Amino acid sequence: GDWGEPAERLxxxxxxxxxxxLATxxxxxxxxxxxxxxARALRLGTAFGVVxxxxxxxxxxTGTLSGSAGWGYLSLLLGAACMGCDRYFGLTSGWIRNLATAQAVQRRLQxxxxxxxxECVRETLGPSEGTASEAxxxxxxxxxxxxxxITELVRSETADWMVEFRAGPAPMGTQALVSGSAGGRAEPGGLPGRFSMPSVAARPNMPRQRPPEAPR
Structure with missing residues (x-):
């Protein structure tokens, strides 16, 4: 756009x-x-198979249900299969990692x-230091x-997914994304909307100069 009006471009x-x-x-x-x-369906199948x-x-x-031992062994086999599928396809670790990444993005957005x-308040009250281009x-x-x-967060999550995809069975839990997210919070039911922000158009002292080009 035209940087003759830097406030609008910013x-x-x-x-x-x-x-x-927000889209990420x-x-x-x-x-x-x-x-x-x-993951919950497979974990439920695992619990049912074990029980x-x-x-x-x-x-x-005890003779209460004669001939049921064979079905019990089959149930154990099905429960083990459900657990193996969960770990092999990385469903539990995948949704936990997705949740951790979304929370990390939301936290950094705040x-x-x-x-x-x-910065809006500083420009509204008047620049106290530096020039307009510096602002x-x-x-x-x-x-x-x-x-x-945000790019680094997505890159890190993608690298973790590639490691799981190549290795087969997915490790449980997440890595550095959990520390970046709000640990211990309840799972959000949905994505929050845009936070209220001061009107940028109301900044009378926003710079009117073209910002200097970054050194190449």
Whole structure:
């Protein structure tokens, strides 16, 4: 766009970065749904197989249900198969990793929104230090660091998925994404909407100069 109006261009750039982060979190939250359902179904099958495989031989031993020992062994085999499928296809680890990634993106988006609001307040009250070009460069730096952070999160999650895909059985739990997410929080039911932000158009002292080009 035309950087003769830097306030409008910065606002458009912020909205573009924010919508991209929301779309990323939404994708991970949507992708985790079928994995969570599949993992719970397989875990339920595992629990049922273990219980039935333990109870049926006991009933056969006591004579309550004669000839049920064979079905008990079959139930144990089915329970082990359900557990193996869960670990091989990585359903449990996959939906947990997706949830951790979505929470990490949401947490970093909240930090971005507070940082951007701080810059908006600073420009509304009047720049206290530096020139207008430095203020624009500061805003661009906030957006650039956030974009790089989100890209690194997605790259890390993709690398973990590739390791699981190549190795076969998926390791349980997540790695560095859990530390970046809000640990111990309840699973969100859906993606929160856009947080309220101060109107960028109301910044009378936003820079009117073209921001300096980054060194190549």
């Amino acid at each position: 606002d458009e750039l912020y909205r573009w970065v924010e919508s991209g982060a 979190a939404e994708w991970y939250l949507t992708d985790r749904v079928w994995k969570r359902r599949g 039935a495989g333990t109870a049926l031989p006991l009933l056969d031993l 930090v971005l929104q507070f940082d951007w609001a701080s 624009a460069e500061r805003c661009l730096g906030v957006l650039r660091r956030f974009s790089e952070d």
